[in-house]
Amino acid sequence: MREVAIIGVGMIDWGELWGKSLREIWAEAALAALDDAGIDRVDLITVGCMSPGLFVGQEHLASLLADEIGMAGVASTRVESACASGSLAFRAGFAEVAAGLSDLVLVTGVEKMTDVDGADATYALGTAADQELEGFHGITFPGLYAMMARVHMAHHGTTSRQLAAVAAKNHANGLLNPHAQYHMRVSIDDVLGSTMVADPLHLLDCSPITDGAAAVVLAPLDKAKDHVGNRTVVKVAGSGLATDTIALANREDLARLRAVELAAERAYVMAGRRPSDIHVAEVHDCFTIAEIMATEALGFFEPGEGGPAAERGLTALGDRLPINPSGGLKSKGHPVGATGVAQIAEITLQLLGKAGQRQVEGARVGLTQNMGGSGGSSTVHILEAV
């Protein structure tokens, strides 16, 4: 298996981009990544996108988008695993380069969510839950995570204040990210005083509806090294993918994210790393409880310690293990298919020392964790500066 490097990063401003279509935001990110890599041709394009059919009435996206940047003819494929679609597109590209099937791969993620109203967007996102066993009974995505939060609280004594601390921290980080959807300070009391969506999750415990895209370019590590000379290159050290039951009713322990645990174990083994080796991480904070549970599943904190760690500030910029320096899904936004690729883009910038005001000093090893639905799928990637 060949070693694989990330040789280009493309991020754009995220938000409610009413003036731009899916193909425009995708092309902006794709071209930015190609320009950053200094190339104008690739062997393969991968597209992570959850539901273009429900959000904009467009399927057959891989071909459409290849053509959009004048690359009709190139191999292109779309990958879907709900909110983990982006990181699965990354993993698919990684596997192609590692296996020697492709040399240059443009990995992209995109979701255009504001061409439908809030009710239709909620419906589209809801299709990531088990329609027969969950959706039929009137559950929502905040509702699924609210159930996990209630169990986590009952098992571990996790508090609403600890959940709110995650939102406050990620919004503080987002203030330092020019691409983030929201540039606003949010206090713990703001979160606790916001509208209740699904008990115990308030509006400000939830990530938003976002239009956005992100892209990176992959190449074999030895060729990347030839390309950049003595400068630092970011390599993909580990990649883990795992699944769990989609239906919460079929899980043994609702206070744990089994897919994250399994994906992490696989990525750590492949990279020869342990949780204590990680300097910075982007994790899937679709809801505040998700970040707490993810930091436990990734081995950063013992089960039950994720909440207290967040409240004590251990995961803030400048502290023990900065989590979501980009602002996370919470502040940067959550265009579902784009999120996983944007996490890779952020960690790549962090390891290259190019993260501006939100730079984690001395970061050499970083991790991303991207989750589908209520934890029915998860990826973990470990990146290293070499």
Place this chain on the structure above:
Amino acid sequence: MESPARSWRSYPQRYRLEAAKCSGCGKVLFPPRLTCPNCHGREFTQATLPRDGRVVAPTVIHVPPQGFKEHAPYAIAVVELKNGVRVMVQVADMTDPGELAVGDPVHLEFRRIREDGEAGLIFYGHKAIRD
């Protein structure tokens, strides 16, 4: 929107709580499957879910999805039934749905779940009632 065929083929589970008991390991599957996720066995006998159980994971939906606006706020929970099978169901008839707690005893009753507009299908299934 759900087609009549999709609704109709769910009647054994939604209306009658029909499950399958694995002949190999005894695990009860709801809904039935072709292979047991526990022992990979493929022989089953028919079973029916018990109606009594306890709340495992509750929440209250304040912002409902399409089709459930008139019900909000409502309690919904993962409930573990007496035979160990877990189901997600609404918990109806709560004066204060926020009172529903982990461990509360409940039983299942046949209820209307929702309607597809004024001329569409009416969906029935089970909801839990706190004992």
